[in-house]
Amino acid sequence: MKKIATNCIIFMGVSGVGKTSLGKEVAHRLGLKFIDGDDLHPKANIIKMGQGQPLSDQDRKPWLERVRDAAFSLNHKNEVGIIACSALKKSYRDMIRDGNENICFLFLNSSFELIKSRMQLRKGHFMKTEMLKSQFETLEIPLTSEQDVIFIDISDTFEQVVERCIEALKPIL
Template sequence: MSESSKSLKSSGFSIVVMGVSGSGKSTVGEMLASALSATFIDGDDLHPRANVQKMAKGDPLDDDDRAPWLTRINDAVYNLEQRSRKGVIVCSALKKRYRDKIREDNQNLLFVFLDGPKHVILDRMATRAGHFMKPDMLDSQFAALERPGINEHDVLTVTIDTAPDAIVERVIGLLSERGVSVANS
């Protein structure tokens, strides 16, 4: 199968819902997992304790902090595929090298990039309670973001200009075009 026509034909696959904090990853990811009858994994739950503590203080993570987290996400993708399970994992995956780390030795994987302007995301973040990512940390997220390029054939870009259910419908349509089985099982 050519890289440009990559689809998820096997029974075990993962979809990583990615984007900056506040883009709707968790909401869309949970809804997408439900629609696909897939396991939902919040990538935030895979952060090592030191990362959670650092973010709780308002300090952004650096690449050294992210390395063990990305390994855990890579392992989760691998585990789902090896057990013939479908999974939706939410993870910022802001840089190409982060996405490449998640791709490493994983075949049945697609990314869904939730893309939106900073002012929309700031408005959303202002209404969230109980999340360790603070609105003033959004600058570091946008500074780190490397938007997926046309050479990343396994990334579907979806704008966050509508309600979450409409975004999920759009994602399901794009998955169907890729040949991904979207019927509840």
């Protein structure tokens, strides 16, 4: 990853990797703003996901535009923050990057089996575990050409992963 100062860190990955819980905790410990990308979904997307239907690229477009605009707002106001957003495809990440400087992605990743087991323990989330397979099928693992991506293995304890995220971010904050 190239060394840059950043205003916006996107905690990305499939559902169940801990984008929200890790993002909130890291933001809290570093004194950063936190934005949950799930809160930026249009009503139609929330209903569709609640019914167990995967989103299409067309469904995701207005959501990704909102994520992009939230990242722009952080930069424009000279604030530093974390946004939890799956950003599964390179084209999605490119849409978020469009017009945004000082942005980076933390790719939270682990095995299908581990993530599924963690998802089954969650309560009150609209993403159903049966949709995890669709998320893995959609996921385009960032390539080395995406120099603004930091890879984070989430296989350890929550506390260990929080510390790993903080250490990874220190050089760019």
